[in-house]
Amino acid sequence: MCRGIDGVIDTRIAKAEWPRNRRLKPSTVVPIRAAFSRRVKGRKITAIQRMGKRIVLILDDDWRIVFEPRMTGLALVANPPTDEHLRLSLHLRGGKVSLLMFWDRRGLSTLRLLSPEEFVKVLGPARLGPDALRISVRQLRETFGKSRRAIKVALLDQRCVAGIGNLYASEILFEAKVDPRRRCDLLTARQWSRIHTAISSVLVEAVSYEGSTLSDGTYRNALNQTGDYQNHHRVYDLAGQICCGCEGDEIRRIVQAQRSTFFCPTCQRMP
DNA sequence: CATATGTCCTGAGAGC
DNA sequence: TGCTCTCAGGACATAT
Numbered sequence: 001m002c003r004g005i006d007g008v009i010d011t012r013i014a015k016a017e018w019p020r021n022r023r024l025k026p027s028t029v030v031p032i033r034a035a036f037s038r039r040v041k042g043r044k045i046t047a048i049q050r051m052g053k054r055i056v057l058i059l060d061d062d063w064r065i066v067f068e069p070r071m072t073g074l075a076l077v078a079n080p081p082t083d084e085h086l087r088l089s090l091h092l093r094g095g096k097v098s099l100l101m102f103w104d105r106r107g108l109s110t111l112r113l114l115s116p117e118e119f120v121k122v123l124g125p126a127r128l129g130p131d132a133l134r135i136s137v138r139q140l141r142e143t144f145g146k147s148r149r150a151i152k153v154a155l156l157d158q159r160c161v162a163g164i165g166n167l168y169a170s171e172i173l174f175e176a177k178v179d180p181r182r183r184c185d186l187l188t189a190r191q192w193s194r195i196h197t198a199i200s201s202v203l204v205e206a207v208s209y210e211g212s213t214l215s216d217g218t219y220r221n222a223l224n225q226t227g228d229y230q231n232h233h234r235v236y237d238l239a240g241q242i243c244c245g246c247e248g249d250e251i252r253r254i255v256q257a258q259r260s261t262f263f264c265p266t267c268q269r270m271p
Numbered sequence: 272c273a274t275a276t277g278t279c280c281t282g283a284g285a286g287c
Numbered sequence: 288t289g290c291t292c293t294c295a296g297g298a299c300a301t302a303t
């Protein structure tokens with residue numbers, strides 16, 4: 001997610017610009033735009049960091065700009081998909097990149113400017129679990145092992161493990177050959193081990209393909225290029241198709257916690 | 272305490 | 288053709 005925007009490191013923010021559009025309701029911005037602009041103006045971006053699904057820009061006064069793209073937000077250093085959905089432009093000086101833009105078609109994303117104290121409250125360990133790419137099997141079992149929740153639902157809980165989205169939870173459980181409806185407390189050590197391996201392999205593969213641009217076309221990388229991982233999905237958005245694993249059963253779509261889950265009933269048979 | 276549900280937002284697509 | 292309706296889902300607030 002931070003790929004392609006490393007060029008903003010060591011730049012100085014000359015201006016924050018908020019394009020106005022009457023058709024769109026404003027995205028969530030904290031604090032209000034005027035205060036945000038005033039505080040970031042003249043600040044240097046000293047580092048950039050991914051925390052779960054968020055992008056964090058660290059400023060030289062230790063305040064942080066936290067961007068949560070959620071479903072529809074993008075951070076871009078190239079022209080955005082449309083002009084009308086551009087939410088914020090940061091004009092930068094002194095580095096490789098002179099413009100960092102935040103774009104959002106539906107306004108579900110959030111932008112926050114946080115003091116060091118607020119940052120700990122919002123993104124501290126109480127609110128955000130260990131990163132999915134760093135968590136150990138032991139941590140995974142300690143976190144979820146006694147939960148009665150379905151494993152698919154649990155994997156989406158960012159307080160437990162950070163960085164797994166809905167699409168990836170389905171792909172991970174297919175790769176691990178685990179039924180998404182299975183209760184956490186009934187999973188075996190062998191299954192936890194496979195889930196742990198699958199978390200890394202699926203996420204690393206997805207990142208290598210620059211993510212998934214689904215049928216709504218929203219997702220783009222920082223250069224406004226579509227991802228290609230959607231062409232490598234094993235189950236997500238493939239309901240009714242023959243499973244690539246068993247080449248016999250059809251992929252099914254079910255709903256868990258109001259979210260789509262895709263799986264192969266044969267390859268991921270309980271228990 | 273653990274888990275479940277309602278809410279926000281826009282645009283695509285279905286149905287008539 | 289053009290309208291109305293439904294749906295998509297990440298994180299948080301509120302309810303059970």
